[in-house]
Amino acid sequence: MNAPLRSLPKSQRRSARVAAHLSQTPHEFAVTQFEQGLLCAAASFYRFYGALLGREGHVRNISGQDNVILQQIMAASRPLAVADIARFANRDDVANIQYSLKKLMRAGLIEKAGKTSARETSYTVTALAREWTRDFTALRRRLFTDPSAHMLDFDDQLDKAGQLLNTIAGFYDHGTRVMSSAEQISPAAGSGRGERTAK
Secondary structure: OOOOHHHOOHHHHHHHHHHHHHOOOHHHHHHHHHHHHHHHHHHHHHHHHHHOOHHHHHHOOOOHHHHHHHHHHHHOOOOEEHHHHHHHHOOOOHHHHHHHHHHHHHOOOEEEEEEOOOOOEEEEEOHHHHHHHHHHHHHHHHHHHHHHHOOOOHHHHHHHHHHHHHHHHHHHHHHHHHHHHHHHOOOOOOOOOOOOOOO
16 A cells, blocks of 8 residues: 655645645655646647647647648558547547648648548648648758757657556546446446445
8 A cells, every 4th residue: 555645845845735635655655746747847848839830820820730741641652531630649538639621721731532431531741731731841850859858868768658647547548438338237236336335
């Protein structure tokens, strides 16, 4: 069993008060601290990927989330449909993906490439997208990849962080599936198994 949060050093206990309702043990504190970092990192990443498109991206209202989809289509060996994009990025917000695709089409960055099935349209990038991506990649290299290359063991740390993030994503996905399954069980049919007991 985890030790209580009071076993942490005083400096950590003071910072833990911000999320005291989520941090009753040192392990919960570590998880909460990580989740706060994850939230900030995700917001910074998407903001950065939007800013890298410069003035043209801003004028056309292309966000970092839109740019991630654009780069995904750019990297693919074949045209991608909404289902492909959702699967790659572990997303289930199909309506938001479709909205991003509409914005990218209006900006002239992608175009329809035909049907991948009876219902789904696939998309491919345009010459304009390739031009934007060349500028995007050069700026990303100057502002992030080149400076970080000089940090000691940074690539090794990135590799470990990527593996850790995939493991943590697995925990979150499993938890989501468990909760979704519980919600589908009728209290009557499941003899109360779908109910949450208040304590």
